[in-house]
Amino acid sequence: MIGVPLTHILFLSTALFFIGVFGFLTRRNMITMLMSAELMLNSVNINFIAFNKYLFGHQLDGVFFTLFLIAIAAAEAAVAIAIIINIYRNYQSIDIDDADTLKF
Amino acid sequence: MSASIIALIPLVPLASFLLLGLFGRKYLSAISGWIGTLSLMFSAGLSLVTAYNYFFVSGKVNGVYQQITLAKFTWLAFSPEVSIDMGLFLDPISMMMIVIVTFISLMVHIYSLGYMKGEERFATYYAFLSLFTFSMLGLVLSCNIFQIYMFWELVGVSSYLLISFYFDRPSAVAASKKAFIVTRFADLGFLIGILILAFGAHTLDFKTLIEKLTTATPELHGMISSSFLGLSALTWGLLLVFAGGAGKSAMFPLHIWLPDAMEGPTPVSALIHAATMVVAGVYLVARLFPVFVMSCPGALQVVAYVGIFSSLFAAVIACTQTDIKRVLAYSTMSQIGYMMFALGVSGYSGEGGLGFTASMFHLFTHAMFKALLFLGAGSVIHYVHSNEMKDMGGLRKYMPVTHITFLIACLAIAGVPPFSGFFSKEEILTAAYHSNKAIYMIALFTAGLTAFYMFRLYFSIFWNKEYHAHDESTDAHHGEAPWTMKLPLLLLSILAFAAGFVPFGQFVSSDGHPLASEFHLALAIPPVVIGLLGIILALVMYRGQNNLSEKVSGLFSYLYQAAYRKFYIDEIYLFITRKVIFNLIAVPSAWVDKNLVDGAVNLSASMTGETSELIKGWQSGKMQQYAIWFFAGVIGLVIMFVCMWY
Amino acid sequence: MVLSFLVFVPLVTAIVILLCRSAGQVRLAALTGSLLQLGLTAFLLLAYTNERQAGNTDQMLFQYRTIWFAPLNIQYHVGVDGISVAMILLTAFIVLAGVLVSWKIENLTKEFFFLLLLLSAGAYGFFISLDLFVLFFFLEIAVIPKYLLIGIWGSGRKEYSATKLALMLMGGSALVFVGILGVYYYNGSQTFDMLELSKSHIPVAIQHFFFPFLFLGFGVFGALFPFHTWVPDGHSSAPTSASMFLAGISMKLGGYGCLRVATYLMPEGAHEYQSIIILLAAIAILYGAFATMMQTDLKYINAYSSVSHCGFVLLGIGMLTQTAIIGAVMQMVSHGLMTALFFAAIGMLYERTHTRAIEKMGGILKLTPFIGTVFFIAGLCSLGLPGFSGFAAEMTVFMGAWQNTEIWYRIATIAACASIVVTAVYILRALGKVMMGPVLDEQHADITDAGWNEKFATVLLIVAIVFIGIAPIFLQHLITPGAEAIMQNVSRAGF
């Protein structure tokens, strides 16, 4: 296959990862934060696929891991969103900074 | 005679102390006096027998009095050779001492039957008396320098207890405290001296100690050669031991407790602060006399000068005091000064050793007449209910027995022949004359002063103005005194007269060889003359009511004031203790403890609290900051890793 | 003789107390329990002396060992020598006296006696254990009961004092634990067993590093200057019997540990730090004495004087001569009894006059002759009067200290001797103010003299004090073999 070298893809995934981190650290909206977390997970997925494809083509571990990862991410998202909805019930807001009654 | 019987001499008083101390107050308060007296009679008799036995039967081996140690057992062992042994040490001076102690103590016991009658703590009083007698006997019979130190402390505490007998009087409490602390301070010196001597000579036993330190042994050489601050270890040891003795014997500058000690009941003063305990210092120096005189003359010099100065100093003060007991107290101090410098000027063996004999002789006679004086003063006080001269005068009609006996005592102490004081004083002066003229002159002058202030006392009590009872009620009911108080006076006066004729040198001498004391008329006359002068002066000034005394005191007003204020020694002490020690050491150390040491602990505690309060903001409830910290943690780990590997 | 009984008897008593229904039963149980302890220790003394007379020259008698934590080579190993026996006797006396003195405790009687007996169990265990881990175990058992005793039944700033005491003692034991670990890992064969440790040679550098941990750690318990500051507050806030126990036994745990663990197992370390120890001890002696002069609360007076007296213990240990070590142990015993007696007397007085300020009292001797006499005896013993235990002990320490020929140590000794004067000053001050003089507070006029329990307790202690004071040779003989064993190690290490 014509040469997109591994490093490019790693760049992409790493960039994605740090974008996710950035979003998670800066976004005030819980849903957005959750999305940023998903973004980080996806960068991980890209990593797995890429490594699997480029380095260890004879096996499928990475791919499997990715599949599991997607599933789990979905589950996590489900629970997280449920919780966030509950937050909204209690706080009438999903701004992360409003939910800071527990402190010190 | 067997040790166990001799051991009874101190033990019987101990037994009576325990008996009275434990049960006296509740059960035997009525008969406690008699219990004490009987026990004392017993041990007095026993000690007389023992002394007789020692002096005339067993003590002398081919002309030399031996030092016999009996009933010795180990009390504590520190190293193979250094150990505290308890035992009975028999030699001429200890024999003399037990006789004095038991006899005077017996007199005081009998006297107190009358004097202390009706006291609430009668039994306790007798218990303490017995305790004192026991400790004093133990002291004089000690065979071991540490044993003597122990009984030394015990006499100290029993004196403390007896001075503070009237403990609801603040003055008595203060006086007892002062007495104990001052002597304790001296004992500190004694203790260190013991430590030095003991580990220099590798023994605590008197006999061995004296042998080792008077003959050329490695120990002696070691102690002389090893020096600290310019003085040899031996000198240090002896001086410190002497300091202990000076404390007990109220030598300048440690004398301040003695006058105040007169707060105690008068018989107690007679026993402890006149006849027995206060001479313990002299006794101690006499114990170690061979070491002083042979190995360390320098220390002996110090003894001599301290002694003579104290005696003059005290005599001067005594001329101005108006409290009769205080006068007597200062005269005691002065007489002990006599004994001290007598030891100081003495040599060893033969004629040279006259001073030693004289000193012991004076100790003996002084015990008699000073006890008599105190008891006499006691019965006067008992009659007048006051210590002040101004409340007295013309008492000779009212209390003839006291009057006569008191007169005898005064003559004795003034050194008028043929009373006992004359002989002992004469010997002392002779010894002083032969060794040190300066001391001799001062001693002579002091003798004059002594005669003067004693007769000042005598006249102003028994002659001077007519007696007016300040309140009829108190002394109307009783006459002069009950027989229990008269009897000791009479007995003592006989002895105060006769004690001088004892051929003392035959028995007591520095080296155990009998010392033929020949009589030098030339040296005998001056003291007598001076004494008589003093008496006449007192006669003129105080025989009748006149203002001569005021004139005289006005003449030397400064001196008089200074002497009357005891040369401000007490004030100086007060300054040192209160201002210096208290304010400069005690207060700061308490402050340091409260603020620095304790403060450090509290500070560390509060610091922890502060920190935790400080960093609480970290836990800011904001989810994203947590995440930031999380990420920072990761970065931190990475950085750490980088630092570690590159 | 099964030594473990010494631990079990108090424990069983404590449990029985928990099961008791009424306060009366509790008191009875406590009394019988402590009497049993006394009997047991008396029997121990007999058995011990018999063994010795029978020529048994083992260093430790009645040894018993069983594996506890095999992987760490921790054994429950107990045994006694003369020193331990002396301390055990002391403990028994004080526990009995303490139980008697606190007879009238009304509030939470059951808990009080339970904790008291738990404490005593800890003390016994500490004195008999030969395995460092076990020793540490028993050392720490004692901390919490003290805290509760002071906190619940105390007076004054009790919470502050209790916390301070608990934390400082915890700090001490933390240091001790570090030291123990050091010993454990560096002695070659990983063992906590003291007898083996004393034979195995710990490298000198290691000793120099770890000795301070052990010595300071135990020093905190033993009121080593400047870690003594828990003593005054703790003692003065504690209820009477707790003060007796604190001053009488807990501080002795420290001294015993400094001797038996620090000095015995790390002789080179001891030599290395000798001068510092002696300096601190001398400071503690004088400084404590002077600080006492300033106190006006009787308990503070006795607490500070305890600091000063425990200085003698550390001084004796620091001097590293056999006599001095014997003296140190004698001083521990003597001070334990004496200070317990003093606290008992203060407690009795406090119950009656409801004050401990000396200027508020006066002429008590006239009102309550018995308590007054007890006060005098305690005071005179504490100022080192011959005929009481204090004198013999202090003199032994001085003598032993003087045997150390180094000139500076002798000067330190002289400084220590000087304390006898200061002691006299503050003791007589207290006696004079409280016992003598006119009766100040007319409310005191109707106070009653000691009850049977108090009489029993004080007489018990006084008898012990006087016996040691009159015939210290027995105590000395009891201690000597142990001290010799320690000295063997010390001299093997140093000069």
Add this chain to the structure above:
Amino acid sequence: MDLSFLIAMKFEMMITLIIFVLLFLKIDGRASNQTTIRVAYGMLVLNLVLGFAGNVYVEIFNGMFRSTPLLAFEKNMLNLATLIIALSSYEWLRNHKHLAEFFMLLLSSLLGMFFMMSSCNMLMFYLGLELSTIPLAALCNFDLHKKISSEAAMKMILSSAFSSAILLFGVSLLYGCTGTFDFKMISALLTGSTLQDLAFILIFSGFAFKLSVVPFHLWTADVYEGSPIAVTAFLSVVSKAAMSFVFISVLYTVFGKLGSIWYAMLAVSAVITMIIGNLFALRQSNLKRFFAFSSIAQVGYLLISISSVSILGVASVVYFILIYIFSNLAAFGVISVISSLTGKESIEDYKGLYASNPKLALIMAISLFSLAGIPPTAGFFGKLFLLTAGASVHNWTLIIIASLNLIISLYYYLRIVRVMFIDETNEPLVKLNFSINETVAFLICVLGVLSVGFLRGVYELIFGLSSGL
């Protein structure tokens, strides 16, 4: 086919069974709370009993899953802990609408932990991790109407998502280096290259988050405070225990080669964790929050012991956790009883507790002493063995700091003791009476706390097992 997996996965299957039974009961809907709860208790007990039988070394799913005697022991410890939690939260659950769900979620989280512990493969490990985390997040929010409960759940789920993402990134990098997820092969292929080290650091942070090591700990206190007490107990005891077991085995077996790196990390983070945990615990007024920080401080001690790569270290950790289960759950039991009966959770409310409820006060005190490491409670031995193990590598600064931290911790534990025993108050708690279930739970805990130290067998057994790690 071989049935060895029956033995190997007996715990997991048992838990699954319980979950399903409860599920059916719920679906069926006729069973009252009482019956449900009885069933749950009964099956948990059965589970515990079965746990002791036939524990051998088995590997299945060609090396993805293994079971060793040590693992079995650890799992059974967790079973016991879960049982105790279930028992002592009776008062709270008795009338709870979602009783069955509670147990299901709790047990599925436990199931996840079991898988995680037995895993020999990154994939299996990650599945277990998530399976243990997600239900916990749901549990945190179990009191739906409580604000703080939902906030706690939110913090839990979001931060754990974040952390697992980071951990996964590390895993992916590791995969890139080695090309395998199997633990053995990974450890064989590790070369210590920079990328591997980076991967390790990321994974380490993931673990640190779960173990709430400073500075990854910040979520802990909030989540503990917000969640229902039973969940807090589960979080602070069971999940922490499981995590530390896994942590040890992963560190020792997988990353053994990088020891020189993670030793330093452990040492540093241990010190920080102890100090910060103690400092924060000092000033807490809410008991749950207080215990959160105290548990953080305890983790510091755990790390010290882990840092000494030795059987002794492993054994001490397991031993400590066993004791920690007893002492901490006793405390949480008391809190849960009091809070579910009176709704009071702050330290001040416990004033004069001994006067009103002596039993509860005593249990609390014993567990506090055990946590503070005061003899004769077992905590003394646990803590000391941790330090002893830590000292075996002669890092004395670490040991000294740790033992000085004991002082601070003693201070704040004593603070509660003081409140319960010494302080007086004018509105004390009423006399509370609780059901037999709590009593049983308390009995187990107190017996454990008082006896474990003196049963010499226990430590030897654990030591023997850990040698077969």
